[in-house]
Amino acid sequence: MQSRTSPTRAGRPRSAAADAAILAATRAALVELGWSKLTLGDVATRAGVAKTTLYRRWAGKNELVVDAVAELFDELRLPDRGSLAADIEGVVLQFAAILARPEAKSGLMAVVAESTRDEALRERIRASIVERQKRLVLEGRARAQARGELPLEEHPEEASRTADLIFDVVAGAVVHRTLFSAEPADEEWVRSFTRVLLTGLSSSTP
Amino acid sequence: MQSRTSPTRAGRPRSAAADAAILAATRAALVELGWSKLTLGDVATRAGVAKTTLYRRWAGKNELVVDAVAELFDELRLPDRGSLAADIEGVVLQFAAILARPEAKSGLMAVVAESTRDEALRERIRASIVERQKRLVLEGRARAQARGELPLEEHPEEASRTADLIFDVVAGAVVHRTLFSAEPADEEWVRSFTRVLLTGLSSSTP
Amino acid sequence: MQSRTSPTRAGRPRSAAADAAILAATRAALVELGWSKLTLGDVATRAGVAKTTLYRRWAGKNELVVDAVAELFDELRLPDRGSLAADIEGVVLQFAAILARPEAKSGLMAVVAESTRDEALRERIRASIVERQKRLVLEGRARAQARGELPLEEHPEEASRTADLIFDVVAGAVVHRTLFSAEPADEEWVRSFTRVLLTGLSSSTP
Amino acid sequence: MQSRTSPTRAGRPRSAAADAAILAATRAALVELGWSKLTLGDVATRAGVAKTTLYRRWAGKNELVVDAVAELFDELRLPDRGSLAADIEGVVLQFAAILARPEAKSGLMAVVAESTRDEALRERIRASIVERQKRLVLEGRARAQARGELPLEEHPEEASRTADLIFDVVAGAVVHRTLFSAEPADEEWVRSFTRVLLTGLSSSTP
DNA sequence: CCGTAACCGAGACGGTACGTCACGTCTTGAG
DNA sequence: CTCAAGACGTGACGTACCGTCTCGGTTACGG
Missing domain, CATH: 1.10.10.60 (Homeodomain-like)
Known part of the structure; x- marks a missing residue:
């Protein structure tokens, strides 16, 4: 017994x-x-x-939260919707959906804040969140190039810099919209954002 | 009386x-x-x-830090450098310089993180930081329109939405570059960013 | 088990x-x-x-002080000096000596003051100080009865009430002398007090 | 001038x-x-x-409370009930009634506790409470002497010491009964106390 | 009947202690 | 050894009063 x-x-x-x-x-x-x-x-x-x-x-709260949050972003998938614009819209909406979740919002921004004073933490975030998702930009560009929507890059270093820039613009815009402006990054907003990203401000509005 | x-x-x-x-x-x-x-x-x-x-x-640490940080952004001025691109570069560099300061980085991100669970704090941030600096977008656009670099807006509501979007893109990109990617938003980066913003990804790279 | x-x-x-x-x-x-x-x-x-x-x-200052002060009174011993009067004088002098110590004075009175508004504290004082020292009265009476100086009690309930009364008179007199009148309970005073206690006011002064 | x-x-x-x-x-x-x-x-x-x-x-809380409490004891009156025992019972019951009031209990004990570390406060209490009420003992004794219940004192100094002692015994017993033993000083207790005070412990119980 | 000096209410000030909470470390006993 | 349980020293929290200090305004004497 x-x-x-x-x-x-x-x-x-x-x-x-x-x-x-x-x-x-x-x-x-x-x-x-x-x-x-x-x-x-x-x-x-x-x-x-x-x-x-x-x-x-884990060394402390920060490291634990980075690991807990990083897993959230691994759900992101680049959909194949047939055009660069549609692909961007698709992935941005997914990103916005994740960022709308409270555990992502609260956790992510806090550890980024902490990382401003902690080199190791900053690197941990870069490695397990930022760099890890940059794949989406690379895949998307490759697919757009295959479709002929974007020109082929000649210098690999230049290509890398551009990918980084695009990631900053895309991810940054969603983060700012969601957290600073505190407005939803909904379909309408995503469409407008994608148009600006692809054609720029100078193009006359349709 | x-x-x-x-x-x-x-x-x-x-x-x-x-x-x-x-x-x-x-x-x-x-x-x-x-x-x-x-x-x-x-x-x-x-x-x-x-x-x-x-x-x-002050009600607490968060409110105090919002006020302390908000003052930092009031230094921002829209320079008149003769063209829209140059104006954007100028103001983005200023913004990047402020965000590079440790009190701005650490304080701003942390209160934004807190604001995800505190409606009053979110509103305080929006009012005293975000909305307050949106003036730069409005002034910049007006000046560009006066120069003929941008078309005049027809619907005021559409104009407002576009201004919000531009602010999200500009501020978001700088924030992401500085804090998430942890790379400096230096002159070179700002130039690349401005080109993308004005002409979009679709335009062939020079 | x-x-x-x-x-x-x-x-x-x-x-x-x-x-x-x-x-x-x-x-x-x-x-x-x-x-x-x-x-x-x-x-x-x-x-x-x-x-x-x-x-x-401990729940707070009061409970702590009660415990700290209670230990002081455990030093009290009933001496065997051969007669009831001498025994009383001996124990009263000991009690006076303890009450003259600043930690006893200050602490005891304060917690008693607090106990007027706190039932649990009142009970704690009663249990760990008052009842605990009532043993001295009981032992002293038993010894005096053995010597034939005091009559044997017949009703146990009456005996208990009398012991309580004696304790109130003895302890109260020392407390009042020491703290309210702010005069020392010295040998002379103790002798006078013991005579009154044993023979009463009505007896003619020797 | x-x-x-x-x-x-x-x-x-x-x-x-x-x-x-x-x-x-x-x-x-x-x-x-x-x-x-x-x-x-x-x-x-x-x-x-x-x-x-x-x-x-007022200099502080202590002084204020002494004054507030002192007024309470000025209500005490020595009744003329025809015998020393009855007079004592009457005045002790009055004293017990005042001490049973929460403002007296709480305030009096607390300032006495404080007075153990403050000479000026000790003197203020002695003057405005203790000495002030000693009049009751003096009047009571004088009346009992007039009735022939107590012998006349010969030495005035001795008389003063005895009055002090009686006051300590009476006031102390009531204080101890009320606050330390936390039992009411009711009529029955007062009768027992008065008998002990007048005839002493040695007298055989009736 | 007017000036003036001390009073009054209100409430902000620099402090001290409160009792609570979470930290990150440690010490135990069980498996 | 690793684990759960939980006590430990540390230090910040946000609150409550302390006793002091401005404030603007109000008496009531005395010249």
């Missing part, structure tokens, strides 16, 4: 599941509490884990 | 000097400590003021 | 040394500062302990 | 009504809040008076 007090308490290796549980608990806490009221003690409780376990794996 | 709610309230009036000292101390603390390690007690000490004085005037 | 609410609770156990250090620090602070200027932060510092540790164990 | 330190000082005289209002407000606050939660700001508000007015007249 077994002890009543340990119905599911079967032995050792929880270690593997713990990481996922902690990151999920972190996102849940971000939704409910926001970054500044999120506490590691609370995350540990939600994840059914001791505080010490948590500190064994 | 005078207002019944007396023009000079009873009791000792609030020290005018204190406000300025507190905001300056807040910026100094942001530079040295960053947002998350900034404490109101420390700000009070730096300003030579009691903590209670600080709480009498 | 063991208790289900485990005999040794989980987690790090409370430091045994801390309790003693805190009570000693409390008495030291009472001596130096008195009750009203005693702060829990200061007690914690003196005891080499964090403020939170203190709050984990 | 007039005195330079004018007999009636120049300027607006202090409001006579304010003093009474403040003392009444102090007692009301003692009833509602007790000593430790009584604040001078609150007393000022209750009295319809500015805090500064209050500080102009």
Whole structure:
């Protein structure tokens, strides 16, 4: 006969599941509490884990939140809608949808704020969020070039700089719209943005 | 006849000097400590003021930092450099210079992060930072229209939406470049950005 | 079979040394500062302990001071000096000596004052100070009855009421002499008091 | 030529009504809040008076409360009930009734506690409360001597010491019964106390 | 009957302590 | 060894009063 007090308490290796549980608990806490009221003690409780376990794996709140948020952006997919404009609209809408989620908004901006004073954190964000999603720009450009919508790049260095710039413009615009202007990046806005991005301000309005 | 709610309230009036000292101390603390390690007690000490004085005037850290940061952006001026492209480059460089300052970076992002869970704070940011600087877009466009570089708008509502969009694109791009990509928004970058903004991606690269 | 609410609770156990250090620090602070200027932060510092540790164990200043003061009265011993009068004089002098100590004066009166508005505190004082020392009256009476100096009680309830009354008279007189009249309860006063207690006012003065 | 330190000082005289209002407000606050939660700001508000007015007249909370409480004991009257025992019972019951009032309990004990560390306060209490009520002992003794219930004193110094002792015993017993034992000093208790006071413990119980 | 000096209310000020909370570390017992 | 539980020292929080200090305004004497 077994002890009543340990119905599911079967032995050792929880270690593997713990990481996922902690990151999920972190996102849940971000939704409910926001970054500044999120506490590691609370995350540990939600994840059914001791505080010490948590500190064994992450240096602190910032690192934990970066990892928890980074996973969110891996859902992004570049759709094939037949034209560059439509592809951009599609991916920007996806990005806007993710940024509209409270755990993304609150967590992302906070760690970026923290990263201004923490070189290691800045690098962690760049590597696991920014660089990781830059693939979308590269794929999109390649596809547009294949379609003949964009000219082929000649100098690879120049190509890289341009990709970075486009990423800054696209991601920056959505972030600013969503968080600073506090307006939804909805279909209408995305259409207008895409037109400006592709044709510029100088072109006469249709 | 005078207002019944007396023009000079009873009791000792609030020290005018204190406000300025507190905001300056807040910026100094942001530079040295960053947002998350900034404490109101420390700000009070730096300003030579009691903590209670600080709480009498601001609801908390967030509101204080918004006010302290908002003042930074009032330095922005739209230069008249003779062409729309040059004007944009000029103002974007100024904006980039301000955003490069540690008190702006750390403070601005953090309050935006907080604002995702605080409607009043979001409105405060919009009013005292975002809307306040939108004037630059409006002036710039008017000047470009006077020069014939941009067509006159026909529908005022459409004009307003476009101004908002341009502001999101410009400010967003600088913010993303500076904070997410963690690269300087230097003259070269600003030139590239301005070209994309004015002519779009579709135009063949020179 | 063991208790289900485990005999040794989980987690790090409370430091045994801390309790003693805190009570000693409390008495030291009472001596130096008195009750009203005693702060829990200061007690914690003196005891080499964090403020939170203190709050984990006591509900507040009052409860802490009661415990610190209660220990003082446990020194009281009923001497055997051969006669009821001599025994009373001996114990009253001891009691006066304790009450003359600043930590006792200041602390005891203050918590009694507080207890007028706090039922739980009143009960704590009664249990850990008043009832605890009533033993002296009971022992003294038993000894005097053994010597034939006092008649045996017949009704136990009456005996209890009388013991309470004697305790009120003895302790009250010393308290009043020491604190209200602010005069020392010295040997001469104790002798006079004992004579009145034993023979009453009506007896002609020798 | 007039005195330079004018007999009636120049300027607006202090409001006579304010003093009474403040003392009444102090007692009301003692009833509602007790000593430790009584604040001078609150007393000022209750009295319809500015805090500064209050500080102009009293040095602090302690002095104010002494004055407020002292007035309570001036109600005490020595009744003429025909015998020493009956007179004592009468006055002790009156004293017990006053001490049962929350403003007396809370305020009196607290200032006595404070007085253990403040010579001036100790003297103020002695003068305006203790000495002031000692008259009851003197009158009572004189009346009992006139009736032949007590012998005449021969040495005036001895007489004074005895009066002090009796006051300590009587007042102390009531205080201890009421506040330390936290039991009512009701008629039955007062009768028992009076019998012990007059005949002593050695006398066999009737 | 007018000046003036001390009073008054209101309330902001620099402080101190409060009691709470989260931090990140540590110490225990169980497995 | 790793884990959960939880106590620990530290330090900031936001609040409440302290006693002091301006303020503008109001008496009531005394010249």
